[in-house]
Amino acid sequence: MRAARWVGGRVLTGLVTLLGIALLVFAAVRVVPGQAERVLLGPLATDEQRAALVAELGLDRDLVTQFGIWMGKVLTGDLGTSIVSRQPVLDELAMRLPVTATIAIMALVIALGVGIPVGVLQALRARRRGGAVVSRVVGGLGISIPEFVLGALVVLLFSSVPLGITIGAFTPVAEDVGQGLLSSLLPALVLSVFCAAATARTTRDAVLGVLVEPYVQAAVARGETPWSIVRHHVLRNATIPILTLAATLLAYLLGGAVIVEGLFNVPGVGSYLLLAMDRRDYAVVQAGVMLAAVVFVATSVLVELVSSLVDPRVSTIGARA
Amino acid sequence: MRTTSTAAVAAAIAALALAGCSGGSTPSEGQSDVPDGYVAIADDSIDSAGGSLQVQVDYDTAEAQGLDPAFAEVARSWSIMGLVYESLVTVGPGFEIQPELASEWEQPDATTYVFTLQPDATFSNGRAVTAADVVGSLQRLADSGSVWSGQLGPVASIEDTSGETQQVTVTLDSPYTPFLAALANTPAAILPMEELTAGTFDPVTDMLGTGAFTVAEHRQDESWTFEANPGWWDADALGIDTLELVIAGDEQTRLAGLRDGSTQLANFSNPDALQLLQSAPNVTAVSQTQSDFFYAMLNSVNPDSPFADPEVRQTVNALIDRQALVDVALAGAAEPTAVTPANLPDACAPDSVPSASAEVDADALAGVEASILIYNSDPALAAIAQLMQQQLEAAGAEIELESVDDGTFGERVYVSQPGDFDIALSWFAGYGDASIVTSWWNPDTAFFNVGFTQSHDDLSEAIVAAQQLEPGAERAEALQTVCDLADEYAEMLPLATRPQVVGFASDQLSPSILSDEGYGDFLRLVADFRTIGG
Numbered sequence: 001m002r003a004a005r006w007v008g009g010r011v012l013t014g015l016v017t018l019l020g021i022a023l024l025v026f027a028a029v030r031v032v033p034g035q036a037e038r039v040l041l042g043p044l045a046t047d048e049q050r051a052a053l054v055a056e057l058g059l060d061r062d063l064v065t066q067f068g069i070w071m072g073k074v075l076t077g078d079l080g081t082s083i084v085s086r087q088p089v090l091d092e093l094a095m096r097l098p099v100t101a102t103i104a105i106m107a108l109v110i111a112l113g114v115g116i117p118v119g120v121l122q123a124l125r126a127r128r129r130g131g132a133v134v135s136r137v138v139g140g141l142g143i144s145i146p147e148f149v150l151g152a153l154v155v156l157l158f159s160s161v162p163l164g165i166t167i168g169a170f171t172p173v174a175e176d177v178g179q180g181l182l183s184s185l186l187p188a189l190v191l192s193v194f195c196a197a198a199t200a201r202t203t204r205d206a207v208l209g210v211l212v213e214p215y216v217q218a219a220v221a222r223g224e225t226p227w228s229i230v231r232h233h234v235l236r237n238a239t240i241p242i243l244t245l246a247a248t249l250l251a252y253l254l255g256g257a258v259i260v261e262g263l264f265n266v267p268g269v270g271s272y273l274l275l276a277m278d279r280r281d282y283a284v285v286q287a288g289v290m291l292a293a294v295v296f297v298a299t300s301v302l303v304e305l306v307s308s309l310v311d312p313r314v315s316t317i318g319a320r321a
Numbered sequence: 322m323r324t325t326s327t328a329a330v331a332a333a334i335a336a337l338a339l340a341g342c343s344g345g346s347t348p349s350e351g352q353s354d355v356p357d358g359y360v361a362i363a364d365d366s367i368d369s370a371g372g373s374l375q376v377q378v379d380y381d382t383a384e385a386q387g388l389d390p391a392f393a394e395v396a397r398s399w400s401i402m403g404l405v406y407e408s409l410v411t412v413g414p415g416f417e418i419q420p421e422l423a424s425e426w427e428q429p430d431a432t433t434y435v436f437t438l439q440p441d442a443t444f445s446n447g448r449a450v451t452a453a454d455v456v457g458s459l460q461r462l463a464d465s466g467s468v469w470s471g472q473l474g475p476v477a478s479i480e481d482t483s484g485e486t487q488q489v490t491v492t493l494d495s496p497y498t499p500f501l502a503a504l505a506n507t508p509a510a511i512l513p514m515e516e517l518t519a520g521t522f523d524p525v526t527d528m529l530g531t532g533a534f535t536v537a538e539h540r541q542d543e544s545w546t547f548e549a550n551p552g553w554w555d556a557d558a559l560g561i562d563t564l565e566l567v568i569a570g571d572e573q574t575r576l577a578g579l580r581d582g583s584t585q586l587a588n589f590s591n592p593d594a595l596q597l598l599q600s601a602p603n604v605t606a607v608s609q610t611q612s613d614f615f616y617a618m619l620n621s622v623n624p625d626s627p628f629a630d631p632e633v634r635q636t637v638n639a640l641i642d643r644q645a646l647v648d649v650a651l652a653g654a655a656e657p658t659a660v661t662p663a664n665l666p667d668a669c670a671p672d673s674v675p676s677a678s679a680e681v682d683a684d685a686l687a688g689v690e691a692s693i694l695i696y697n698s699d700p701a702l703a704a705i706a707q708l709m710q711q712q713l714e715a716a717g718a719e720i721e722l723e724s725v726d727d728g729t730f731g732e733r734v735y736v737s738q739p740g741d742f743d744i745a746l747s748w749f750a751g752y753g754d755a756s757i758v759t760s761w762w763n764p765d766t767a768f769f770n771v772g773f774t775q776s777h778d779d780l781s782e783a784i785v786a787a788q789q790l791e792p793g794a795e796r797a798e799a800l801q802t803v804c805d806l807a808d809e810y811a812e813m814l815p816l817a818t819r820p821q822v823v824g825f826a827s828d829q830l831s832p833s834i835l836s837d838e839g840y841g842d843f844l845r846l847v848a849d850f851r852t853i854g855g
Contacts, residue, residue: 038732039728039732086387086525155573159578159580263573267542279727
């Protein structure tokens with residue numbers, strides 16, 4: 001009963017957060033300079049043309065009514081129509097989300113696959129001379145190198161030396177699985193560098209925190225092998241911060257990586273939203289931000305649920321709070 | 322082994338980075354036989370039947386009126402729509418007006434044009450083009466209130482005067498020399514008016530033209546796939562079957578596409594692309610001189626702007642070193658210009674206007690505080706703004722730079738009344754006749770600049786007078802008057818032409834590209850392209 005109440009509370013908090021974000025994005029696109037009818041129609045449009053577009057977009061109604069209509073449509077799955085492509089926004093997002101998701105998941109898999117073992121090793125060798133310095137330098141480089149620098153170097157390298165991957169020739173996985181994964185590899189690699197460095201650093205800190213716990217020292221005293229200690233005691237207890245970070249990274253990646261998408265000409269969500277914002281394509285911006293918010297909130301709730309399974313104290317503490 | 326591989330990759334990156342930074346310039350390979358008026362000419366001896374072509378372009382068409390050419394406002398829309406639609410005439414080498422959908426035309430007097438249509442012209446649905454389609458299309462454009470409707474000039478009537486051949490007669494209220502050049506742009510395209518009127522064709526969502534290609538697929542901001550139109554009246558001349566336009570917004574992607582050979586042609590507004598492609602094997606990069614030009618808007622209408630004072634505007638105009646803008650900000654791939662684009666016949670010499678010889682005190686702008694507003698989607702604007710900042714600060718001004726997104730720029734410059742800026746930078750299409758763009762110096766007819774420029778009767782009258790004269794010395798003199806007056810009022814300051822670099826894979830493609838272009842259409846001669854090896 002307590003667990004159900006805790007889960008319900010988290011879901012309710014998530015819904016309230018989404019409502020707040022909906023209000024914010026709705027207001028934001030109307031506050032920024034450059035209204036849709038002005039941006040899209042340009043400086044030479046007549047007042048009649050602008051009025052016609054305003055009416056077509058429903059912008060001639062009061063804000064409360066506009067928000068009510070929008071929310072009503074969103075709740076029924078109608079995200080509106082893009083004023084640029086004149087296609088339903090839902091269809092356009094449905095086309096781009098798998099592209100972004102493929103790259104995001106690949107980047108996360110690479111990041112976790114590299115970052116967790118590296119972080120564990122860094123923690124286990126933290127007291128060795130020079131080990132800490134090297135790990136900090138490498139980790140700092142991975143975190144601080146800008147994506148546009150790394151991405152540009154990768155683009156330059158792969159376009160100048162035949163290495164089997166063509167820059168800019170993106171194939172969706174839905175069309176060709178093998179080619180789709182291959183064309184997603186480079187953007188995923190570029191994105192994974194920051195994620196892997198962040199994962200390694202978080203893992204290292206988490207593992208270092210666990211290594212000094214009495215139960216680890218007891219395991220050492222019992223004569224358990226180092227691998228057994230890491231596997232059964234250290235990793236399990238260091239999981240929660242890694243899990244939280246992974247969820248944050250996934251949500252960030254699913255929101256679209258504008259620079260990397262641009263460099264590799266990937267038709268993902270990020271570049272789509274950026275163009276929509278430039279053109280004041282309200283329906284697309286509102287839907288895209290809400291999509292990213294839903295992903296973020298849902299991932300956060302999911303992580304809390306998983307964390308409570310890994311460590312039941314999480315839900316207990318949460319329920320008491 | 323692992324160490325060796327890592328070192329090799331690192332060395333490759335270092336070598337590539339250095340190669341990308343290397344200086345120097347050599348003539349483009351294979352360009353020695355190119356005739357005047359072209360920077361590249363297709364090799365007719367190549368049989369490329371069945372050829373397919375991939376072209377990467379910088380941005381997609383995104384117009385308020387969708388795919389309707391009559392309302393198309395930007396160069397890329399004109400290029401893309403121009404693959405499907407045709408106008409009565411087109412532009413050839415040296416901005417010469419040439420036949421397109423009209424096989425010929427006559428001008429019996431200064432205000433009358435009689436066009437004879439291509440006898441074999443059909444829309445891609447198979448229906449023959451009629452004079453009624455031409456009359457309906459041009460009348461629709463003239464009545465549309467779109468940007469281009471104003472450039473058609475004082476159209477009095479458009480009539481079907483067909484006899485044995487399909488003919489259309491356009492009568493003007495008064496002489497208007499740039500009429501044919503205005504007809505040569507995509508907004509004057511001929512639409513299937515029968516289908517449009519019947520409601521079976523919506524020009525906003527579909528394209529149904531008489532041109533070389535038909536649309537097979539369009540993914541907004543991603544790609545276009547065009548297929549050869551077998552019913553095109555000049556289909557035998559068409560060298561490619563399939564044309565894929567990939568929208569690649571990032572310049573590095575387009576450079577990469579040319580370097581690795583995955584794309585056959587790409588365009589760049591960044592003149593540095595010439596140098597960046599220099600070391601790429603099998604890639605030829607050419608600079609197409611455009612009549613498009615950068616200009617600075619000085620806000621004379623907003624009382625809070627220091628440029629409400631005409632003396633300050635004139636001082637700024639005299640202080641701007643346009644040659645330095647060309648050399649430093651535009652990599653030497655442009656040229657200074659006056660109001661009339663420098664590469665067009667009868668254009669004013671940029672060093673002939675009063676500000677070019679004006680003497681200015683070293684601290685002429687002391688106490689002037691202003692900002693330069695640019696939009697962030699064109700890297701050349703940032704370079705120009707930075708250099709202008711240095712030049713004006715050298716005369717004692719305090720200049721800030723503001724870079725905003727396109728929407729904010731449009732709001733502050735074109736929509737706010739008065740305009741919410743001091744100096745703003747942008748560029749104009751220069752078109753195919755020296756007098757067309759001068760219309761923008763009359764805010765009463767241009768509209769977009771009423772928030773930052775004032776109406777001047779003498780300038781407006783000079784513009785109309787110049788547009789009525791036949792090309793030649795008399796018109797050049799009249800245009801000089803326009804340039805001088807615009808220079809003295811110093812509200813919109815022409816700076817330098819806007820370069821365009823076109824790169825192509827010379828081992829895969831033999832293209833034809835004009836040396837001068839007025840509408841930004843580097844694909845104007847795509848029907849002549851020949852793919853090498855099919």
